Amino acid sequence: MNRFLNSASPRRSRSTASVRRGAAAVEFAVxxxxxxxxxxxxxxxxxxxxxKQSLNVAAYExxxxxxxxxxxxxEATSRADAILVARNVNDATVRFIPADVTTVSRGEKIILEITAPTRTNSPLAGQFINNRDLVSRVVMVKE
Structure with a gap:
């Protein structure tokens, strides 16, 4: 009698083990x-x-x-460009408002905008996502 009970147990465990392995494979695939x-x-x-942080740092500097x-x-443009190059930012545009900072009087605002597209700066899926332009804008008062 013991012999029949022992022989049935391994069959059930093998069947259960293969079902568990199959379920794990399906879960993994999902x-x-x-x-x-x-x-x-x-x-x-x-x-x-x-x-975005690279644009912020370059605009600030x-x-x-x-x-x-x-x-x-x-000089100011080359300072911003040097930071962008060091951080591997592609196709960025640097724009001052006003365009010539030497004409700005002391106490007036100087605005620097740096724009870069996300498509050319994406490490993986740049062609699969919509292109957006990230903009960083810094305003400071001339000394």
Whole structure:
């Protein structure tokens, strides 16, 4: 009698184990695309945050250069461009308002706007997402 009971148990456990393995494979197949999408989305989101911060830093440093008494527009632009190049920002445009900072009197505002597209600065899926232009704007008073 014991012999028959022992022989039936392994068959049930083998059958149950294969069902469990099959269920795990199905769960993996369903969850994997979601996990991959979350990981790539997190990478894209982090790269856009880095891009925005890079624009902020470049705008701040460029405007800081422009508000100095002896500053020229070319020097301030090259300061902002150097930061953008160091941070691998592509296709950025630097624009001062007014266009020539040497004409601004002491106590007046100088505005620096830096714009960069997200498509050319995306590490993974730039061609799959809609292009947006990120803008950083800094306003400072001339010394």
């Amino acid at each position: 969850c994997l695309p979601v996990l991959v999408l979350l990981v790539f989305g997190a990478i894209e989101g982090a790269s856009f945050i880095f891009l 460029g405007c800081r250069e422009a508000i100095r008494n002896s500053a020229a527009t070319a």
